Structure formats: structure tokens, C-alpha cells
Amino acid sequence: MATSRGEFSSRIGFIMAAAGSAVGLGNIWGFPTQTASNGGAAFVFVYLILAFCLAYPAFMAELLIGRYGQANAVTSLQKMSRTKGHKQFAFIVGFGGVVCAALILSFYGIIAGWMMSYAIEPVAHFIGAGNSAEWVVSQSLTRNILFTACFMFLTIFVIRRGVEDGIEKWSKRLMPLLIGLLILLIGYVFTLEGASEGLNAYLNPDFSRVLDPGLLISAMGQAFFSLSLGTSVMVIYGSYISKKENLVSLGAQVTLIDVSIAFLAGLLIIPAMYVAQAQGVAIFADDGSLISGSGLVFAVLPALFDTMGSMGLMVGFAFFVLMSVAALTSSISMLEGPVSYVVERHNIERKKATTFIGILIFFMSVGIISQLGVMLDFVATLATEYGQPIIAMLCCVFVGWIWHRNDILKEIQSGNEKVEHSIFWKIWPWYTKFVCPTAIAIVFIHSLR
Numbered sequence: 001m002a003t004s005r006g007e008f009s010s011r012i013g014f015i016m017a018a019a020g021s022a023v024g025l026g027n028i029w030g031f032p033t034q035t036a037s038n039g040g041a042a043f044v045f046v047y048l049i050l051a052f053c054l055a056y057p058a059f060m061a062e063l064l065i066g067r068y069g070q071a072n073a074v075t076s077l078q079k080m081s082r083t084k085g086h087k088q089f090a091f092i093v094g095f096g097g098v099v100c101a102a103l104i105l106s107f108y109g110i111i112a113g114w115m116m117s118y119a120i121e122p123v124a125h126f127i128g129a130g131n132s133a134e135w136v137v138s139q140s141l142t143r144n145i146l147f148t149a150c151f152m153f154l155t156i157f158v159i160r161r162g163v164e165d166g167i168e169k170w171s172k173r174l175m176p177l178l179i180g181l182l183i184l185l186i187g188y189v190f191t192l193e194g195a196s197e198g199l200n201a202y203l204n205p206d207f208s209r210v211l212d213p214g215l216l217i218s219a220m221g222q223a224f225f226s227l228s229l230g231t232s233v234m235v236i237y238g239s240y241i242s243k244k245e246n247l248v249s250l251g252a253q254v255t256l257i258d259v260s261i262a263f264l265a266g267l268l269i270i271p272a273m274y275v276a277q278a279q280g281v282a283i284f285a286d287d288g289s290l291i292s293g294s295g296l297v298f299a300v301l302p303a304l305f306d307t308m309g310s311m312g313l314m315v316g317f318a319f320f321v322l323m324s325v326a327a328l329t330s331s332i333s334m335l336e337g338p339v340s341y342v343v344e345r346h347n348i349e350r351k352k353a354t355t356f357i358g359i360l361i362f363f364m365s366v367g368i369i370s371q372l373g374v375m376l377d378f379v380a381t382l383a384t385e386y387g388q389p390i391i392a393m394l395c396c397v398f399v400g401w402i403w404h405r406n407d408i409l410k411e412i413q414s415g416n417e418k419v420e421h422s423i424f425w426k427i428w429p430w431y432t433k434f435v436c437p438t439a440i441a442i443v444f445i446h447s448l449r
């Protein structure tokens with residue numbers, strides 16, 4: 001059965017695909033700006049702790065659910081269920097994750113479309129099409145719909161090809177491109193005036209803020225969003241991993257790559273902002289904080305590229321290609337969640353299911369675009385601040401309280417026979433049962449206040 005539904009052909013294939021899902025706009029845009037507005041290295045420090053102590057155990061729970069079930073999130077969770085009540089609970093958690101992935105894709109696709117449009121702008125300038133260059137970065141309805149459609153087309157194109165030929169092949173091509181572009185851009189920005197001041201701001205910790213509740217909430221939200229938790233995505237990716245692989249170390253490697261790329265992105269974005277300041281671009285908002293959010297990516301950075309003359313065209317192009325690639329390796333995972341659900345539960349052929357769901361999500365995006373000011377924030381908050389933590393917490397509850405400990409051990413042992421005597425097995429089950437759900441619930445309740 002495993003082969004007929006697809007499987008990653010190699011360990012590196014899984015690592016690239018899962019790291020591709022994890023590394024996205026959240027790392028390259030979200031992490032640096034959160035760092036900037038939350039006390040610099042103090043945020044990095046808290047983020048690292050939460051990523052490894054809270055997000056990694058929850059990530060392992062989702063991977064294990066999938067590899068045990070060898071199926072989409074709902075079916076996998078139902079395989080562990082022993083009573084009718086468990087089965088209903090499994091449906092709510094699994095289907096909730098699928099809906100969450102679809103919601104995230106509906107707004108992520110719009111932002112990714114903007115990234116693509118900003119990558120085209122320097123090209124249009126270069127070939128002398130000034131009017132088109134202006135149009136592609138204008139906030140018009142047609143431009144938003146057109147670029148969202150282009151991005152969704154690429155996502156559908158990859159997912160229609162399945163696990164090995166689509167997700168794995170493209171992640172293996174795009175991830176090295178992403179890392180290469182990131183390092184090149186960092187190297188270039190470091191040669192410019194103002195970069196060292198930015199580096200200082202990034203790496204200089206303000207430890208008085210480490211226990212600030214706002215900082216803790218932001219760091220946890222960022223870690224969960226970054227590891228794509230609570231969306232059924234890591235469950236389905238887990239189901240494509242061979243039983244011969246050591247899941248504990250695979251999960252740790254993906255977490256490490258995710259965290260490292262977020263850190264690298266900080267080395268690019270924060271120094272770039274200070275370089276922009278040295279060129280006379282305003283980088284602080286009225287309240288004295290660093291400009292973050294869309295103002296940073298679509299105003300401060302383009303203003304910096306403008307000051308670089310013709311070199312700026314190339315740098316701007318490379319930067320927005322980097323953003324688009326990061327978004328694509330994540331969006332394919334978001335589409336795979338709902339597609340695998342429909343293919344396996346409703347027996348619909350993959351290509352048809354992909355096109356149908358892709359178009360459906362595109363229409364959801366058009367709905368958001370038509371009321372952009374209100375809807376974008378609303379859907380993003382609903383999916384990432386409510387949906388993801390709640391579903392991730394329920395997955396931990398499922399593993400900790402419903403799944404039999406012996407069955408869990410058997411699943412982890414495949415590909416890792418000695419795990420029973422490892423520190424992982426001494427801590428993780430207890431951690432997933434008590435610490436993760438409680439910590440997520442506390443942070444979540446706090447964020448509601």
C-alpha cells in the first residue's frame with residue numbers, strides 16, 4: 001500500500017521536502033521582523049529554546065502519527081482510536097488540520113503572488129517596460145488576482161505530480177537554490193555601509209525581555225508556524241517516510257535546518273535595514289520600533305534596492321526570487337494536506353483532486369482579495385493564532401493520552417531499534433503527555449487576553 005500511495009525515495013528527499021515546508025515566508029520575513037521588534041538576540045534565544053523544547057516534540061508527535069497510520073491525518077488518527085468517541089475526536093483533529101492548511105494557503109498564496117510580482121518588477125525595468133513595472137507592484141484587484149493565480153498554478157503543477165516526482169523532486173531543486181541565494185545576498189549586504197550596525201542590533205541581547213509574556217507568545221507562534229504544525233501537513237509527510245528511517249534524528253535535522261535558515265535570514269534582513277538607513281531610508285516607525293510587516297518587505301527593502309542603481313535591479317530580483325521559492329516549497333505542502341485527504345478518503349484520482357482543490361482555494365483567495373484590508377488579517381489570525389496551536393495541542397493529547405505507549409514505542413523503534421534506552425524515550429512520552437499540551441494551552445490562553 002505504501003508504494004501505491006507514494007513514498008519519499010530517500011532520506012534526503014524527505015529532509016528537503018519537510019525543510020521546504022518549514023522554511024518559508026515565516027523564516028525569511030516573520031522571524032527577522034519578530035526578532036527586531038522583540039529585543040534582538042533575546043528573542044532568538046527564547047525562540048531556540050521553544051523550537052527545540054516545545055515545537056520539536058510536537059513535530060515528532062505529528063510525524064509519528066503519520067508514519068504509523070500510513071495515511072492522511074484523519075485516517076491515521078482513526079487507526080489509533082479504540083472507541084467511537086476517539087474516532088470522532090480523530091476526525092475533528094485531522095479534518096481541522098486539513099481545513100487549517102487550506103485556510104493558510106488561501107492567504108499565503110496572495111502574499112506569495114506579491115513576492116512574484118516584485119521579482120518581475122526589476123526585470124520589467126531592465127527591459128525598459130516602465131509602465132508594466134509600475135503596474136506589477138500596484139495594489140490593484142487585477143494584479144492581485146493574476147499573481148495569486150500564477151502562484152497557485154505553480155503549486156498545483158507540483159502537487160499533481162505526486163510525492164516523488166512532484167514534492168520530492170522540486171524540493172530537492174528549490175531548497176539548494178534558496179540556501180545559495182540567501183548566502184549570496186548576505187555576503188553582498190555585509191559589504192555595504194551600515195551592515196555592522198545592523199548585525200549589532202540583531203545579535204545584541206536585551207535579556208531583561210526574555211520572560212516578557214508578549215515575547216514568549218510571539219516566539220511560540222513563530223515556532224509552530226515555522227514547523228507547519230497543526231495543519232495535517234507533517235502527518236502526511238510522516239506517512240511518506242519509509243519504516244526503515246530513524247524518525248527521531250530526521251525530525252531533529254529538519255528542526256535544525258529550519259532554525260538555522262531563520263537565523264541566516266535574520267543576518268540578511270536586519271543588516272539590510274540598517275544599510276537602508278545609511279542610505280537615508282526611514283527604518284523606524286513613529287513609536288520608535290523597527291518597521292516590520294509588509295512595510296519592511298514592500299517599502300523599506302525596495303527603497304534600499306533603488307539606491308543601489310543597476311546592481312539594485314539584480315539584488316531586488318534575487319531577493320524576491322528567494323521569497324517566491326521559499327513560499328512555493330511551503331505552499332506545496334499546504335496543498336498536499338487537503339489533496340491527500342480527498343484522494344484517500346473519497347477515492348478521487350490525484351490529478352483531478354489537486355486541480356479541483358487548488359481552484360477552490362484560489363476562489364477563497366479571490367474572496368480575501370475582494371476585501372483585502374479586513375479579510376487578510378482575519379484569515380491569517382484565525383488559522384495561525386487559533387487553528388494551528390489548538391490542533392497541534394490536540395495531536396499531542398492524542399499521542400499522549402489515547403495512543404498506547406507500547407504501540408508508540410514499536411513505531412519509533414522501526415528504523416531506530418535502540419531508542420528504548422535513549423534519552424529521547426525517557427523524556428519525550430512524558431513531555432508530549434503533560435508538558436506540550438499544558439504549555440501550548442497556557443500560551444494560547446494568555447494570547448487571548
Ligand code: PFF
Nearest residue numbers: 022024025026226228231233
Ligand atoms: N512553515 C511555513 C513558513 O514558515 O512560512 C508556513 C507553513 C507551511 C504553515 C505549511 C503551515 C503549513 F502547513
